[in-house]
Amino acid sequence: MADAVAVHEGLFTTEPRLIGGNCAACGRHQFPRGPLCPYCGSDEVDEALLSPSGTLWMWTAVTAPPPGYRGDVPYGFGVVELPEGLRVITRLAESDPSALTFGQAVTLQLVRLHSDDDGNDVVTWAFG
Amino acid sequence: MRAVEIAGIGLHPFGRFDGKTVTEMGVAAVRQALADADVDRRGFQAAFCGTAYSGVAAGHRVLDALGATGGPIVDVEAGCASGGAAVMMAAAAIASGQYDTVLVFGMEKMPKGIIRSSFFAPWQEEAGLSPAPAYFALRAQRLMRESGVTKDHLADVVVKNRGNGVHNPDAMFRKEATAEDVLASRLVCEPLHLWMLCSPNEGAAALVLRAASTSGGVRVAAAALRSHLPGNVLSEATPMSGLVDDDVTPATTLAADAAYAQAGVGPDDLDVVELQDTDAARELLSYEELGLCPIGGAAKLLDEGATRMDGRLPVNPSGGLLSKGEPLGASALGQLVELTRQLRGDAGPRQVAGAKAALGHTVGRGANASVVILTR
Numbered sequence: 001m002a003d004a005v006a007v008h009e010g011l012f013t014t015e016p017r018l019i020g021g022n023c024a025a026c027g028r029h030q031f032p033r034g035p036l037c038p039y040c041g042s043d044e045v046d047e048a049l050l051s052p053s054g055t056l057w058m059w060t061a062v063t064a065p066p067p068g069y070r071g072d073v074p075y076g077f078g079v080v081e082l083p084e085g086l087r088v089i090t091r092l093a094e095s096d097p098s099a100l101t102f103g104q105a106v107t108l109q110l111v112r113l114h115s116d117d118d119g120n121d122v123v124t125w126a127f128g
Numbered sequence: 129m130r131a132v133e134i135a136g137i138g139l140h141p142f143g144r145f146d147g148k149t150v151t152e153m154g155v156a157a158v159r160q161a162l163a164d165a166d167v168d169r170r171g172f173q174a175a176f177c178g179t180a181y182s183g184v185a186a187g188h189r190v191l192d193a194l195g196a197t198g199g200p201i202v203d204v205e206a207g208c209a210s211g212g213a214a215v216m217m218a219a220a221a222i223a224s225g226q227y228d229t230v231l232v233f234g235m236e237k238m239p240k241g242i243i244r245s246s247f248f249a250p251w252q253e254e255a256g257l258s259p260a261p262a263y264f265a266l267r268a269q270r271l272m273r274e275s276g277v278t279k280d281h282l283a284d285v286v287v288k289n290r291g292n293g294v295h296n297p298d299a300m301f302r303k304e305a306t307a308e309d310v311l312a313s314r315l316v317c318e319p320l321h322l323w324m325l326c327s328p329n330e331g332a333a334a335l336v337l338r339a340a341s342t343s344g345g346v347r348v349a350a351a352a353l354r355s356h357l358p359g360n361v362l363s364e365a366t367p368m369s370g371l372v373d374d375d376v377t378p379a380t381t382l383a384a385d386a387a388y389a390q391a392g393v394g395p396d397d398l399d400v401v402e403l404q405d406t407d408a409a410r411e412l413l414s415y416e417e418l419g420l421c422p423i424g425g426a427a428k429l430l431d432e433g434a435t436r437m438d439g440r441l442p443v444n445p446s447g448g449l450l451s452k453g454e455p456l457g458a459s460a461l462g463q464l465v466e467l468t469r470q471l472r473g474d475a476g477p478r479q480v481a482g483a484k485a486a487l488g489h490t491v492g493r494g495a496n497a498s499v500v501i502l503t504r
């Protein structure tokens with residue numbers, strides 16, 4: 001069994017949960033977590049594990065591999081609304097746009113992108 | 129503040145020109161603009177060059193080839209709005225009295241295929257979160273959900289603009305398209321088909337701006353550049369997240385409102401518009417964001433035929449980016465070359481009769497949005 005390696009550190013936990021930020025000054029959430037709040041400029045941004053459940057807002061499918069991408073096509077791509085008041089750009093587990101509906105419930109999962117040079121599975125997050 | 133006029137225009141056609149350098153295209157456009165303005169290569173005090181992919185000192189290389197260096201040469205990068213940003217800076221410098229005559233030019237030789245930019249981190253590309261057409265598709269889907277736009281409307285935009293492009297010898301695509309052709313082209317990202325997306329390409333455009341004389345030339349009535357406000361996940365800033373908030377004013381509206389105020393000209397006063405049609409939905413979204421129709425009214429404005437050549441407000445008489453292709457740095461200036469021809473009455477078979485007020489609009493990565501209003 002190949003080991004799973006995150007496409008980038010600090011984006012999600014293995015549970016999985018997205019690792020966001022919550023501004024102590026204005027209360028707004030962000031993803032990914034950055035050092036500052038993009039809405040009020042405060043540097044009091046605490047780590048916040050975001051809800052793994054949300055609703056589908058917008059979606060499409062990518063049919064040709066964009067530059068730098070090493071996974072399969074087509075793949076689903078869209079925006080999911082989270083209860084924290086966030087809309088997050090995300091991959092979708094479903095790559096057929098006609099199978100998706102506005103407002104449907106979706107849940108966070110980890111999906112394999114490709115294998116790296118050491119044979120490990122490189123994984124990222126998706127909603128489905 | 130002094131009034132500013134367009135003294136000269138120059139354009140290198142938009143298309144693919146293998147073996148030709150971006151500098152050569154820039155030189156061609158600049159020489160034309162200087163000749164049109166009857167200004168010699170020492171007759172301007174500053175130059176602003178809009179470009180995104182041409183490397184360090186791109187503007188210097190063009191003016192070096194012309195023996196026209198010595199004054200300030202500033203490259204301006206504002207994505208799709210680079211040319212608009214250059215015009216804003218040049219016009220302000222003239223209006224303030226800093227310079228009397230300023231050269232503005234823009235050029236690009238875009239890589240082929242989906243545009244790769246340094247905007248995204250490598251992990252975002254690796255995870256498949258960077259494809260520009262997918263972001264366009266999400267904006268298109270939102271417009272369809274909220275404004276009654278259908279896929280047929282998207283095809284109609286392409287038919288309109290490609291029909292106009294037939295009459296533009298400087299355009300890349302000069303064949304009419306039918307709605308059936310458009311909908312039969314490859315699906316790139318639902319709902320966008322290949323023919324609904326403009327092609328990144330190559331080209332150059334140039335303007336000579338100067339303090340206005342009393343001769344009744346084409347005036348730069350306003351040149352505004354704005355960036356995005358935070359919070360809109362689908363803004364051209366392409367953030368990874370945004371807020372559940374539908375009241376974030378888009379960059380295009382910020383730029384348009386500033387330009388209308390500066391010019392004392394409103395959307396109802398316009399006779400002709402060139403606007404950002406990176407994809408077919410972007411044209412319709414721009415109708416709403418520029419105030420050419422109410423929010424939610426884009427489909428109706430198109431259905432009425434208002435934006436066709438024979439309508440009350442022709443949009444993209446040049447054929448738009450859907451016909452011309454998009455060389456980023458030259459894009460906004462190409463629009464202003466077209467609009468200057470329109471206001472001079474020199475647009476030939478594309479002429480909008482009696483045009484007196486024109487608007488040019490670009491928006492893209494950054495986010496950057498520019499709106500320039502020309503009057504005569």
Ligand SMILES: [Zn+2]
Pocket residue numbers: 023024025026027028037038039040041042
């Ligand atoms: Zn804050």
